[in-house]
Amino acid sequence: MAVFRINKTRDYTVMSNYHLKDTRLSLKSKGLLSMMLSLPEEWNYTTRGLAAICKEGVDSIGTALKELERSGYIQRNRVRDEKGKITDTEYIIFEKPQETPNTESQDTAKPYTENPYMDKPNTEAPGTENTAQLNTNISNTQELNTDIISISPKAIIRKCGAVT
Numbered sequence: 001m002a003v004f005r006i007n008k009t010r011d012y013t014v015m016s017n018y019h020l021k022d023t024r025l026s027l028k029s030k031g032l033l034s035m036m037l038s039l040p041e042e043w044n045y046t047t048r049g050l051a052a053i054c055k056e057g058v059d060s061i062g063t064a065l066k067e068l069e070r071s072g073y074i075q076r077n078r079v080r081d082e083k084g085k086i087t088d089t090e091y092i093i094f095e096k097p098q099e100t101p102n103t104e105s106q107d108t109a110k111p112y113t114e115n116p117y118m119d120k121p122n123t124e125a126p127g128t129e130n131t132a133q134l135n136t137n138i139s140n141t142q143e144l145n146t147d148i149i150s151i152s153p154k155a156i157i158r159k160c161g162a163v164t
Contacts, residue, residue, distance in 0.1 A: 013038040016095040024071055028056070032064040033073055036093050045091040072097030
């Protein structure tokens with residue numbers, strides 16, 4: 001097979017082949033990471049900024065970024081203002097993946113599930129005295145009803161089922 005190469009004098013990128021040989025990555029993620037490594041640091045690395053120079057849309061770029069983040073090639077840090085609102089996202093891009101904490105397979109301690117010690121319950125008869133109950137459902141009948149409804153006597157008779 002013949003491969004035709006050019007003499008690289010300008011407009012070329014030097015990068016590691018590590019991500020290109022990583023079998024965990026899809027071809028889309030490999031291409032996106034290669035493109036990101038070729039861009040200057042001050043580039044707009046948002047999904048919209050990357051979609052502006054790619055054929056893929058924002059959703060496809062987002063999927064590839066998540067894959068690269070899970071694999072350790074990208075770290076995304078959300079920048080918040082003093083009110084806690086996300087104002088920006090800072091990207092840190094690595095040519096070789098970094099160790100990322102795997103939250104899906106973290107070994108969590110199992111709770112103590114043995115039967116706890118129970119004291120014997122009090123078996124005496126409960127007290128028989130009447131305790132006062134507090135009525136909190138008190139309606140106020142002192143207020144005047146100011147709602148005026150005009151209903152004709154015929155309407156009242158029809159409503160009650162009487163024949164007119």
